[in-house]
Amino acid sequence: MAPTDPLTAARAVGAGSEQPATGTVRRPRRRRVGFDRVSMIVVFLGLPFALYVLLVLYPFTQAVYYSTTGWTGFSDVQPFVGLDNYARLASDARFLTALGNSATLLLVVPVVTLTLSFVLAVLVTFGGSTTGGVRGLSSSGFYRVVSFFPYVVPAIVIGIIWSQIYNPANGLLNGALTSVGLSRFADFAWLGDSDTAMPASMVVIVWSFIGFYMVLFVAAIKGIPAELFEAARLDGAGRFRSAVHVAIPGVLGSVRTAYVYMGILALDAFVYMQALNPSGGPNSSTLVITQQIYTTAFSQGQFGLACAMGVVLALLTFGFVTVVLSVSRLAERRLGA
Amino acid sequence: MTDPSTRTPAPFQRRQFLRVSAAAGLAAPLSITLASCAASGSGPTTAASGEAAPATGPTDADNPFGVAEGTVDAVIFDGGYGTDYASFAGDLLGELHPGSTVEVTASTTIAQQMQPRFVSGNPPDLLDNSGAGAIALSAIVDSLEDLQEVVDTPNLDGTVIADTLYPGVLDVGMYNGKLAAINYVLTVYALWYSESLFEENGWAPPRTWEEALTLGAAAKEQGKYLFTWGTEAASYYLTLAVDSAIKGGGDEVRLAMDNLQAEAWSLPAVTDVLAAMEQVVANGYMRPGGAGTQFTAAQAQWSQAQEALLYPSGSWIENEMKEQTAEGFVMTGSPAPTVSTDSALPYESIRNTPNEPYVVPTDAVNAAAGKEMLRVMLSPETATEFARTKLASTIVRDTVPEDAFGSTALAAQIDMLEAAGDQTFSWNMVSTYGMTAEVNVLWNSFLSGESDAGTLAEGMQALFDRIREDDAIVKIEIA
Numbered sequence: 001m002a003p004t005d006p007l008t009a010a011r012a013v014g015a016g017s018e019q020p021a022t023g024t025v026r027r028p029r030r031r032r033v034g035f036d037r038v039s040m041i042v043v044f045l046g047l048p049f050a051l052y053v054l055l056v057l058y059p060f061t062q063a064v065y066y067s068t069t070g071w072t073g074f075s076d077v078q079p080f081v082g083l084d085n086y087a088r089l090a091s092d093a094r095f096l097t098a099l100g101n102s103a104t105l106l107l108v109v110p111v112v113t114l115t116l117s118f119v120l121a122v123l124v125t126f127g128g129s130t131t132g133g134v135r136g137l138s139s140s141g142f143y144r145v146v147s148f149f150p151y152v153v154p155a156i157v158i159g160i161i162w163s164q165i166y167n168p169a170n171g172l173l174n175g176a177l178t179s180v181g182l183s184r185f186a187d188f189a190w191l192g193d194s195d196t197a198m199p200a201s202m203v204v205i206v207w208s209f210i211g212f213y214m215v216l217f218v219a220a221i222k223g224i225p226a227e228l229f230e231a232a233r234l235d236g237a238g239r240f241r242s243a244v245h246v247a248i249p250g251v252l253g254s255v256r257t258a259y260v261y262m263g264i265l266a267l268d269a270f271v272y273m274q275a276l277n278p279s280g281g282p283n284s285s286t287l288v289i290t291q292q293i294y295t296t297a298f299s300q301g302q303f304g305l306a307c308a309m310g311v312v313l314a315l316l317t318f319g320f321v322t323v324v325l326s327v328s329r330l331a332e333r334r335l336g337a
Numbered sequence: 338m339t340d341p342s343t344r345t346p347a348p349f350q351r352r353q354f355l356r357v358s359a360a361a362g363l364a365a366p367l368s369i370t371l372a373s374c375a376a377s378g379s380g381p382t383t384a385a386s387g388e389a390a391p392a393t394g395p396t397d398a399d400n401p402f403g404v405a406e407g408t409v410d411a412v413i414f415d416g417g418y419g420t421d422y423a424s425f426a427g428d429l430l431g432e433l434h435p436g437s438t439v440e441v442t443a444s445t446t447i448a449q450q451m452q453p454r455f456v457s458g459n460p461p462d463l464l465d466n467s468g469a470g471a472i473a474l475s476a477i478v479d480s481l482e483d484l485q486e487v488v489d490t491p492n493l494d495g496t497v498i499a500d501t502l503y504p505g506v507l508d509v510g511m512y513n514g515k516l517a518a519i520n521y522v523l524t525v526y527a528l529w530y531s532e533s534l535f536e537e538n539g540w541a542p543p544r545t546w547e548e549a550l551t552l553g554a555a556a557k558e559q560g561k562y563l564f565t566w567g568t569e570a571a572s573y574y575l576t577l578a579v580d581s582a583i584k585g586g587g588d589e590v591r592l593a594m595d596n597l598q599a600e601a602w603s604l605p606a607v608t609d610v611l612a613a614m615e616q617v618v619a620n621g622y623m624r625p626g627g628a629g630t631q632f633t634a635a636q637a638q639w640s641q642a643q644e645a646l647l648y649p650s651g652s653w654i655e656n657e658m659k660e661q662t663a664e665g666f667v668m669t670g671s672p673a674p675t676v677s678t679d680s681a682l683p684y685e686s687i688r689n690t691p692n693e694p695y696v697v698p699t700d701a702v703n704a705a706a707g708k709e710m711l712r713v714m715l716s717p718e719t720a721t722e723f724a725r726t727k728l729a730s731t732i733v734r735d736t737v738p739e740d741a742f743g744s745t746a747l748a749a750q751i752d753m754l755e756a757a758g759d760q761t762f763s764w765n766m767v768s769t770y771g772m773t774a775e776v777n778v779l780w781n782s783f784l785s786g787e788s789d790a791g792t793l794a795e796g797m798q799a800l801f802d803r804i805r806e807d808d809a810i811v812k813i814e815i816a
Contacts, residue, residue, distance in 0.1 A: 070809050072476040072477075073456070073476065074455040074456065074472060074477045075456065075480055076457075076458065094775070163631060166629060167629070167634060168625070168627075168629045168630055169626055169630065169634070187624075187626040188626065189626040189627070189628045189630065189785065190629055191568070191629040192568060192626065192781060192785060193628070193785075194782075194787065277568065278569055278774075279568065279569060279571075279773070279774045279777035279781075280777075280778055281778075282628055282778070282781055282785070283778065283787075284778050298448040298452070298470065298472075299470075299471075299473055299773070300473055300770070300771040301472065301473040301476025301477070302810070305809070
């Protein structure tokens with residue numbers, strides 16, 4: 001069913017584009033549909049579409065349906081309860097806390113990560129000496145490789161490493177702080193204090209992604225013609241002005257993409273939070289929606305309710321992406337005009 | 338559900354097999370083939386109604402559940418006890434019933450892996466539903482076999498299994514009158530300490546909270562703490578508090594707790610204990626930083642660095658910390674302290690809530706073999722092997738020799754149980770309703786001094802109230 005519609009569409013396009021090339025042919029010629037074309041359409045359009053329906057759209061609809069049931073997850077009985085689950089979520093203090101924490105992550109993590117990685121990208125591309133050609137800091141190749149390291153390490157490993165760094169009794173952080181004389185940090189529980197748990201967790205996420213987005217921005221900055229930087233410098237622009245007036249407009253498209261990715265990651269954040277504070281942190285200060293979905297579904301046996309949370313998270317994600325895209329489109333129009 | 342005979346050639350439902358056992362032998366080979374079909378490719382909704390007849394054969398004294406030839410699918414939690422003890426029992430079952438082979442699958446994420454199998458009506462024949470990723474039993478209790486039949490059957494030596502068990506060990510598996518789970522490993526909850534360290538300093542384990550405060554002061558003099566805790570295991574202090582409160586207030590407290598009653602956290606026996614614990618925290622007797630410390634790291638502060646004197650835990654602690662216990666640490670245990678010396682239950686009384694809940698799903702194709710596997714596991718030979726290799730006792734009595742295989746903690750566990758006699762009690766609401774995560778949040782705050790006893794009690798009560806009033810959660814009535 002699915003492949004036939006794109007097929008006719010593609011045929012029509014193919015026939016249309018054929019005409020000017022042949023020139024001498026007067027009447028529209030119906031091209032024979034060869035095996036090559038059909039197999040190409042099936043493989044490159046039909047198959048991905050079928051997979052998309054099966055693995056993305058179908059589970060989505062299924063989850064939406066489950067969210068209207070009181071399914072425990074362990075039986076084949078799915079009593080229909082309408083919108084009860086959503087009503088329960090609206091008054092579920094723990095879920096609302098998780099929602100708030102996820103929103104905080106969404107607001108803070110992408111901005112901090114992208115700002116820092118942009119600064120690093122500037123330093124390694126044109127932040128070097130202002131005499132001679134436009135270039136990055138000396139040995140910037142080394143910094144580029146080193147800052148990419150965290151991205152190569154799996155998230156769960158990062159979580160475990162950092163939970164050891166934050167260990168109150170013998171972690172690196174408290175060890176360093178106490179050795180420079182800050183004795184109030186002896187046995188300070190970074191992940192166990194409700195004021196510091198969330199910032200400490202954010203640092204871990206930011207740390208692990210800076211390198212990747214730096215590389216992305218480096219590539220984007222390299223895509224800007226070098227003459228622009230040289231011209232700006234001849235006009236007397238320093239590194240900061242070059243960054244703001246040349247680099248930023250040039251990498252806006254990458255920023256948008258990066259912002260969407262980073263935002264979706266911040267809304268997820270499951271692996272990091274689960275590794276750093278599996279029970280949701282002191283006073284639930286690091287509990288995120290995905291963790292709440294997990295416990296509700298698997299340890300409390302309420303899949304219907306968990307699916308409702310999933311639907312809320314999906315809507316939140318769509319909303320976020322829409323906002324980012326329209327804001328960046330507006331910004332582009334203003335800058336580009 | 339309609340009789341499967343209208344749809345499949347197998348002539349009987351399993352229940353009928355158990356009743357008219359002799360005739361059923363004919364159907365066995367056929368039902369095995371059907372069973373393997375159902376096991377391989379069943380969709381989410383169809384399989385449960387169109388399930389194949391289970392494989393059962395004739396029953397007799399050597400084969401009380403009618404195990405037929407075939408494969409037994411046992412999914413075992415791969416935690417502190419590993420899975421080799423199940424393989425040991427599986428081999429024994431294979432010897433008893435030629436033609437049967439037990440396939441042991443190790444798992445650490447039971448709920449995630451078993452969820453699709455329960456939904457599609459294709460659960461394992463025997464499941465050890467344990468660990469952090471266990472299924473909330475209240476969610477599957479209706480699709481589990483009543484295992485009363487197993488404990489009413491003679492073991493391999495011919496003694497009825499129920500008569501060979503420690504008292505009260507089956508209570509935790511009773512769900513609204515049905516023995517839905519048999520918790521296999523005996524677990525007493527106590528305060529663990531190093532006898533050698535205590536002897537050196539002339540200390541004694543505290544019998545009351547007042548003695549605990551005195552001991553805390555003595556520890557402080559040596560730069561040590563009374564307790565330590567880890568963030569994922571803050572709930573161990575809930576265990577300590579509830580045990581102490583039950584000893585103080587008796588059955589009334591136990592029932593209030595286990596049934597999530599409205600006033601549970603304002604009973605005097607409970608608030609007294611919380612006040613005492615608040616004092617422990619206020620005096621600085623908790624090792625600081627626990628809320629940010631991974632729990633095994635915290636436990637090592639007690640067993641390896643010996644910065645803390647006492648640690649409340651289940652008796653799995655020796656096995657868990659085997660690699661991280663200091664030389665000369667003679668691990669032993671004592672019952673939870675009480676508020677006053679005239680408590681409702683004697684000081685010796687102790688919580689005995691066995692762990693490793695084994696269940697046999699009703700939809701299992703080879704449920705009979707699942708039960709037979711339990712019968713083998715509960716027989717002296719397997720139970721003794723378990724005690725010898727794991728240094729922990731099963732719920733089967735008299736499998737641990739006098740020297741407890743050289744384990745002081747195991748010896749202490751048996752001593753405490755003998756001293757308690759029939760004054761053991763059990764409660765299980767935290768795992769029944771999957772509350773650990775939320776409990777940890779409240780107790781981490783309390784133990785680190787961020788909240789006081791009143792806030793803690795309020796929080797716990799709110800948690801109880803929310804679950805009790807949620808009609809979507811199946812309640813287990815505890816009597």
